[in-house]
Amino acid sequence: MKKAILYLFILSLLFNIFQYMNSNKILKTQGQELENAKTRITKVRDSITTLREEKNDSDYFSLDYDDDAQEYFSRYDVTKVAAKVKEDLVTLNDAKTGNRLVPYEPINGNKFIISKIKILNHRWIIADFNSGSTRGEVLLKYFHNEDKPTDFERIDAILFANTVQ
Template sequence: MKNTILYLFIFSLLINIFQYVNSNKILDAKEQQILNSKKYLKISRDSLKSFSENNSFDLKNNDYAQEYFYNKGMDYNKIIEKVNNDINALNANKAGNPLIPYDMIDGKAFLVSRIKMVNHRWVIAEFSNGKIWGEVLLKYFIVGDKPTEFETIDTVLFEATL
């Protein structure tokens, strides 16, 4: 009988040690999982903050530029659409978009591919001829129902990477 109680005691002690070690491993794994989640959450928050900062130079987020159009009795959403359409209409020119001061390279004309309206006066546009890329800063003027008037302020042309 003594031996049975001794064996049971040793057996229960071993089970308790196993439970303790196993529980510690589970707790450590969960703690590591929480630390990883906090790290990824911080990265996500930082990227969202960066994203929101990058959108600060946008007519859709610029209250002062929107107020400018409101005071003139214009809807800034319609202005955005009009300016986009007018710039894209200039892409129909066979020699390339006239807002881009570069001649054709390798027989390919430069066309505007992306447009971002900064405020009530400036537009940044990305252009390309399929091989070479660049950006142009434009000043624009809305004159009633006439096509938008544009003035090229400056351009930058990136070197071909291929």
């Protein structure tokens, strides 16, 4: 009987040592995973901060964040004005030869149309135009008319040479 108790004691001692070693290993692994997660969270927070700063910098020239430009349109809803101006500008794409504000003739039968628009303030717009694989940018002056289409005046345009075929 004493031998059985001794064997059970040794077996329970070995089991406890195994449990202790296994728990330590699990604890170390979880600690390492926690440190890795903290490091990733720090990197993500830094990335978010950087992206937020970059967005704020890019929004500096934007009707949505320009208080002086918004004050110019104080009688109107700025969102509706921006939507109307963009709509009026895109409507000019329907012409047979392309958008009249783009000073380039169609290339290979493809007319130039304005695809992306950013309203900088109450007077200027920058827009991207393309004709298939050829693209460029145009700087426009605009005058909002409440009951008539918006008046546009081209200030300058550039055609990117590396896109011309």
